[in-house]
Amino acid sequence: MPQLNPTPWFLVLLFSWMVLLVIIPPKVMHHHFTGDPTHHSAKEQTQTPWNWPWH
Known part of the structure; x- marks a missing residue:
């Protein structure tokens, strides 16, 4: 079985x-x-809270 020959x-x-x-x-x-x-740039982003009414 040639596929078991490890040389190539x-x-x-x-x-x-x-x-x-x-x-x-x-x-x-x-x-x-x-x-x-x-x-x-290292400018810090401002975060504003959401003012959405939750109904």
């Missing part, structure tokens, strides 16, 4: 892990998100 599958496993752990993380870490919350 082990290389596929090693190359796929190499791609996932070496090549992809730097590409993801260099991505800049446009919605960075640190650039917003």
